[in-house]
Amino acid sequence: MALISCPECDHQVSDTALKCSQCGMQLRKPRRSIIGKFFKWGFILFNLLMAIWMFSYFGFIGESMNGATSEAEQAGTAIGSTLGVGMLLVFWALGDVILGLFVMFTRPKS
Ligand SMILES: [Zn+2]
Incomplete structure:
Protein backbone atom coordinates (compact mmCIF):
# COMPACT_ATOMS: atom_id res chain seq x y z
CA MET A 1 0.00 0.00 0.00
CA ARG A 31 -15.17 0.32 -10.19
CA ARG A 32 -18.25 -1.62 -11.09
CA SER A 33 -18.08 -5.29 -10.12
CA ILE A 34 -18.14 -8.00 -12.79
CA ILE A 35 -21.76 -8.76 -11.95
CA GLY A 36 -22.53 -5.05 -12.14
CA LYS A 37 -20.87 -4.83 -15.55
CA PHE A 38 -22.76 -7.89 -16.66
CA PHE A 39 -26.11 -6.30 -15.73
CA LYS A 40 -25.16 -2.93 -17.21
CA TRP A 41 -24.28 -4.49 -20.56
CA GLY A 42 -27.23 -6.84 -20.33
CA PHE A 43 -29.45 -3.78 -19.91
CA ILE A 44 -27.96 -2.04 -22.96
CA LEU A 45 -28.10 -5.21 -25.04
CA PHE A 46 -31.69 -5.89 -24.02
CA ASN A 47 -32.82 -2.44 -25.14
CA LEU A 48 -30.94 -2.81 -28.40
CA LEU A 49 -32.49 -6.20 -29.09
CA MET A 50 -35.98 -4.97 -28.23
CA ALA A 51 -35.53 -1.98 -30.56
CA ILE A 52 -34.39 -4.27 -33.39
CA TRP A 53 -37.26 -6.64 -32.66
CA MET A 54 -39.74 -3.74 -32.71
CA PHE A 55 -38.37 -2.51 -36.04
CA SER A 56 -38.53 -5.91 -37.69
CA TYR A 57 -42.00 -6.40 -36.26
CA PHE A 58 -43.23 -3.12 -37.78
CA GLY A 59 -41.72 -4.21 -41.10
CA PHE A 60 -43.61 -7.47 -40.81
CA ILE A 61 -46.89 -5.63 -40.06
CA GLY A 62 -46.40 -3.41 -43.11
CA GLU A 63 -45.85 -6.43 -45.30
CA SER A 64 -48.87 -8.32 -44.04
CA MET A 65 -51.02 -5.20 -44.42
CA ASN A 66 -49.97 -4.93 -48.05
CA GLY A 67 -50.48 -8.64 -48.55
CA ALA A 68 -53.98 -8.61 -47.07
CA THR A 69 -56.53 -8.79 -49.84
CA SER A 70 -59.85 -8.36 -48.03
CA GLU A 71 -60.90 -5.75 -45.51
CA ALA A 72 -61.50 -8.44 -42.91
CA GLU A 73 -57.96 -9.67 -43.38
CA GLN A 74 -56.63 -6.13 -42.97
CA ALA A 75 -58.69 -5.62 -39.80
CA GLY A 76 -57.45 -8.92 -38.44
CA THR A 77 -53.86 -7.96 -39.13
CA ALA A 78 -54.40 -4.55 -37.52
CA ILE A 79 -55.90 -6.04 -34.35
CA GLY A 80 -53.30 -8.78 -34.20
CA SER A 81 -50.41 -6.38 -34.64
CA THR A 82 -51.80 -3.93 -32.07
CA LEU A 83 -51.95 -6.76 -29.54
CA GLY A 84 -48.50 -7.89 -30.57
CA VAL A 85 -47.00 -4.42 -30.19
CA GLY A 86 -48.75 -3.98 -26.83
CA MET A 87 -47.33 -7.24 -25.55
CA LEU A 88 -43.90 -6.33 -26.89
CA LEU A 89 -44.04 -2.97 -25.09
CA VAL A 90 -45.16 -4.56 -21.81
CA PHE A 91 -42.36 -7.11 -22.09
CA TRP A 92 -39.89 -4.33 -22.91
CA ALA A 93 -40.99 -2.17 -19.97
CA LEU A 94 -40.93 -5.12 -17.54
CA GLY A 95 -37.48 -6.18 -18.70
CA ASP A 96 -36.22 -2.62 -18.34
CA VAL A 97 -37.58 -2.30 -14.79
CA ILE A 98 -36.15 -5.64 -13.67
CA LEU A 99 -32.78 -5.15 -15.34
CA GLY A 100 -32.71 -1.51 -14.24
CA LEU A 101 -33.17 -2.58 -10.61
CA PHE A 102 -30.30 -5.04 -10.92
CA VAL A 103 -28.12 -2.35 -12.50
CA MET A 104 -28.99 -0.04 -9.59
CA PHE A 105 -28.29 -2.67 -6.93
CA THR A 106 -24.92 -3.56 -8.44
CA ARG A 107 -23.88 0.05 -8.84
CA PRO A 108 -20.49 0.82 -7.30
CA LYS A 109 -20.61 2.49 -3.90
CA SER A 110 -18.53 5.60 -3.52
ZN1 LIG B 1 -7.85 16.04 0.23
Whole structure:
Protein backbone atom coordinates (compact mmCIF):
# COMPACT_ATOMS: atom_id res chain seq x y z
CA MET A 1 0.00 0.00 0.00
CA ALA A 2 1.50 3.28 -1.08
CA LEU A 3 0.64 6.79 -0.04
CA ILE A 4 -0.22 9.51 -2.47
CA SER A 5 -0.91 13.16 -1.78
CA CYS A 6 -4.38 14.48 -2.39
CA PRO A 7 -4.45 16.94 -5.32
CA GLU A 8 -6.87 19.12 -3.39
CA CYS A 9 -5.36 19.44 0.10
CA ASP A 10 -1.98 17.58 -0.13
CA HIS A 11 -3.05 15.25 2.64
CA GLN A 12 -1.33 11.84 2.47
CA VAL A 13 -3.87 9.20 1.57
CA SER A 14 -3.68 5.53 0.62
CA ASP A 15 -3.63 4.93 -3.13
CA THR A 16 -6.39 2.39 -2.64
CA ALA A 17 -8.72 4.97 -1.05
CA LEU A 18 -11.57 6.19 -3.16
CA LYS A 19 -11.85 9.48 -1.30
CA CYS A 20 -9.44 11.72 0.56
CA SER A 21 -9.90 11.19 4.30
CA GLN A 22 -9.15 14.87 4.91
CA CYS A 23 -11.30 16.81 2.43
CA GLY A 24 -13.47 14.08 0.93
CA MET A 25 -12.26 14.73 -2.60
CA GLN A 26 -12.96 11.86 -4.99
CA LEU A 27 -9.58 10.35 -5.91
CA ARG A 28 -10.61 7.38 -8.01
CA LYS A 29 -13.76 6.33 -9.73
CA PRO A 30 -15.36 3.38 -7.98
CA ARG A 31 -15.17 0.32 -10.19
CA ARG A 32 -18.25 -1.62 -11.09
CA SER A 33 -18.08 -5.29 -10.12
CA ILE A 34 -18.14 -8.00 -12.79
CA ILE A 35 -21.76 -8.76 -11.95
CA GLY A 36 -22.53 -5.05 -12.14
CA LYS A 37 -20.87 -4.83 -15.55
CA PHE A 38 -22.76 -7.89 -16.66
CA PHE A 39 -26.11 -6.30 -15.73
CA LYS A 40 -25.16 -2.93 -17.21
CA TRP A 41 -24.28 -4.49 -20.56
CA GLY A 42 -27.23 -6.84 -20.33
CA PHE A 43 -29.45 -3.78 -19.91
CA ILE A 44 -27.96 -2.04 -22.96
CA LEU A 45 -28.10 -5.21 -25.04
CA PHE A 46 -31.69 -5.89 -24.02
CA ASN A 47 -32.82 -2.44 -25.14
CA LEU A 48 -30.94 -2.81 -28.40
CA LEU A 49 -32.49 -6.20 -29.09
CA MET A 50 -35.98 -4.97 -28.23
CA ALA A 51 -35.53 -1.98 -30.56
CA ILE A 52 -34.39 -4.27 -33.39
CA TRP A 53 -37.26 -6.64 -32.66
CA MET A 54 -39.74 -3.74 -32.71
CA PHE A 55 -38.37 -2.51 -36.04
CA SER A 56 -38.53 -5.91 -37.69
CA TYR A 57 -42.00 -6.40 -36.26
CA PHE A 58 -43.23 -3.12 -37.78
CA GLY A 59 -41.72 -4.21 -41.10
CA PHE A 60 -43.61 -7.47 -40.81
CA ILE A 61 -46.89 -5.63 -40.06
CA GLY A 62 -46.40 -3.41 -43.11
CA GLU A 63 -45.85 -6.43 -45.30
CA SER A 64 -48.87 -8.32 -44.04
CA MET A 65 -51.02 -5.20 -44.42
CA ASN A 66 -49.97 -4.93 -48.05
CA GLY A 67 -50.48 -8.64 -48.55
CA ALA A 68 -53.98 -8.61 -47.07
CA THR A 69 -56.53 -8.79 -49.84
CA SER A 70 -59.85 -8.36 -48.03
CA GLU A 71 -60.90 -5.75 -45.51
CA ALA A 72 -61.50 -8.44 -42.91
CA GLU A 73 -57.96 -9.67 -43.38
CA GLN A 74 -56.63 -6.13 -42.97
CA ALA A 75 -58.69 -5.62 -39.80
CA GLY A 76 -57.45 -8.92 -38.44
CA THR A 77 -53.86 -7.96 -39.13
CA ALA A 78 -54.40 -4.55 -37.52
CA ILE A 79 -55.90 -6.04 -34.35
CA GLY A 80 -53.30 -8.78 -34.20
CA SER A 81 -50.41 -6.38 -34.64
CA THR A 82 -51.80 -3.93 -32.07
CA LEU A 83 -51.95 -6.76 -29.54
CA GLY A 84 -48.50 -7.89 -30.57
CA VAL A 85 -47.00 -4.42 -30.19
CA GLY A 86 -48.75 -3.98 -26.83
CA MET A 87 -47.33 -7.24 -25.55
CA LEU A 88 -43.90 -6.33 -26.89
CA LEU A 89 -44.04 -2.97 -25.09
CA VAL A 90 -45.16 -4.56 -21.81
CA PHE A 91 -42.36 -7.11 -22.09
CA TRP A 92 -39.89 -4.33 -22.91
CA ALA A 93 -40.99 -2.17 -19.97
CA LEU A 94 -40.93 -5.12 -17.54
CA GLY A 95 -37.48 -6.18 -18.70
CA ASP A 96 -36.22 -2.62 -18.34
CA VAL A 97 -37.58 -2.30 -14.79
CA ILE A 98 -36.15 -5.64 -13.67
CA LEU A 99 -32.78 -5.15 -15.34
CA GLY A 100 -32.71 -1.51 -14.24
CA LEU A 101 -33.17 -2.58 -10.61
CA PHE A 102 -30.30 -5.04 -10.92
CA VAL A 103 -28.12 -2.35 -12.50
CA MET A 104 -28.99 -0.04 -9.59
CA PHE A 105 -28.29 -2.67 -6.93
CA THR A 106 -24.92 -3.56 -8.44
CA ARG A 107 -23.88 0.05 -8.84
CA PRO A 108 -20.49 0.82 -7.30
CA LYS A 109 -20.61 2.49 -3.90
CA SER A 110 -18.53 5.60 -3.52
ZN1 LIG B 1 -7.85 16.04 0.23
